[in-house]
Amino acid sequence: MDDYLKALLIHIKETAPLAGGYRVDTIYFGGGTPSIFGEKRLRTLLRTLQKSFDVARDAEITLEGNPDSLDKRRLTELCRAGVNRLSLGVQSASDRELASLRRLHTFAQVQQVVGAAREARIKNISADLIFGLPGQDMASWKNTVEQVLALQLEHMSCYGLKVESGTPLDQRVIHGEILPDEDLQADMYLWMVERLALAGYHQYEISNFARPGCQSRHNLKYWMGRPYIGFGPGAHSDFGGRRYSFVKDLELYIERACNGGVLVDEYELIAQQERGTEYLMLHLRTTRGIEEWEYRREFFMNFEPIEQKLQEFEQQGWAARHDRRWHFTPKGFLVSNELIGRLLEVQEAATLAKTMPLLRSSEKERELKDGM
Numbered sequence: 001m002d003d004y005l006k007a008l009l010i011h012i013k014e015t016a017p018l019a020g021g022y023r024v025d026t027i028y029f030g031g032g033t034p035s036i037f038g039e040k041r042l043r044t045l046l047r048t049l050q051k052s053f054d055v056a057r058d059a060e061i062t063l064e065g066n067p068d069s070l071d072k073r074r075l076t077e078l079c080r081a082g083v084n085r086l087s088l089g090v091q092s093a094s095d096r097e098l099a100s101l102r103r104l105h106t107f108a109q110v111q112q113v114v115g116a117a118r119e120a121r122i123k124n125i126s127a128d129l130i131f132g133l134p135g136q137d138m139a140s141w142k143n144t145v146e147q148v149l150a151l152q153l154e155h156m157s158c159y160g161l162k163v164e165s166g167t168p169l170d171q172r173v174i175h176g177e178i179l180p181d182e183d184l185q186a187d188m189y190l191w192m193v194e195r196l197a198l199a200g201y202h203q204y205e206i207s208n209f210a211r212p213g214c215q216s217r218h219n220l221k222y223w224m225g226r227p228y229i230g231f232g233p234g235a236h237s238d239f240g241g242r243r244y245s246f247v248k249d250l251e252l253y254i255e256r257a258c259n260g261g262v263l264v265d266e267y268e269l270i271a272q273q274e275r276g277t278e279y280l281m282l283h284l285r286t287t288r289g290i291e292e293w294e295y296r297r298e299f300f301m302n303f304e305p306i307e308q309k310l311q312e313f314e315q316q317g318w319a320a321r322h323d324r325r326w327h328f329t330p331k332g333f334l335v336s337n338e339l340i341g342r343l344l345e346v347q348e349a350a351t352l353a354k355t356m357p358l359l360r361s362s363e364k365e366r367e368l369k370d371g372m
Helices: 003-019 039-052 072-081 096-100 107-119 138-149 168-174 182-198 217-223 250-259 272-283 290-297 304-315 330-334 338-372
Strands: 021-030 054-065 085-091 124-131 155-160 202-205 208-210 236-239 240-247 264-269 319-322 325-327
Touching: 003 039, 003 240, 003 250, 021 217, 054 217, 072 107, 072 138, 085 107, 085 264, 107 124, 124 138, 124 182, 138 182, 155 182, 182 330, 202 330, 236 290, 272 290, 272 338, 304 319, 304 325, 304 338, 319 338, 325 330, 330 338
Parallel strands: 021 054, 054 085, 085 124, 124 155
Antiparallel strands: 155 208, 202 208, 236 240, 240 264, 319 325
16 A cells, blocks of 8 residues: 555656646546545545645545445544545445445444544544445335435435446346346436435436535536546546546556556547537536537537437437527436437538538549549
């Protein structure tokens, strides 16, 4: 861990001059369970970031952590260092469901950590929940949501379970373990959206809900296509019109950072047309959605075909328009991958229709030159 800390500090200090003129207003310690890195190392990282970058006084500084790796002492130290938002991997209020996920904590530990965080004066706490777990039914999902609502948190992220190929859970499913079917998961999602709204949580993204003023400012940067810089093995960045990631191997990352080697693993310059595609893909994950003149102004692309398709979605109850902005409804969010795919096809067709006359004109010019 100390070698990794050294590598991170070198990487941060070398990168900071590239961000001159930028005000940093969010910092996020994530990508796993950074709370096990130790509060002393985390404080050192945070101090270095604050010294190296122009960090706003009211910056949102988030720490991800699991309930079994946090206590009042650690939280108090981190709060004093500047951490003001905590994101807890709660997942479920059922100890049986937590055990099925091989989680090390119980829900009683969740309750204890939330109490410790409040005593440490952390005022913004988020919980991650998962529906569609092995053996989960609607009653147990409702119980999880109600138990977490009782904690009076500021933010909740609720995700449908995705079984990754090659994982132990994947093997269990292959050998017959039953998961809630798609219809039940859809019912779980729609009930949750309605219940959280009644409790005062505004849905601002497919899976994210917040009390007024408590949206994740950091995650909104990704969904709004704003620049960000990552540090650590496998970390991604989108900065200066370029997207890049770093080597994934931990030991290789440490060796190259400490000895002046190349850390970048993948790199690409993002064309304006691709940014237009990302605008649709990312903005439509949010309830803010997309808007015609924003699209035309930023990407010089025709919005009409997209709006026609959105009007079709509106008739199906999948999309809605408010104050000239289009966004998906909860029912639309359930099938958002398919809907966004259709919009991207429309966008591609509109782009081709625009470029073909230009290509034909260029071909005619070449033919005339050849003829002369």
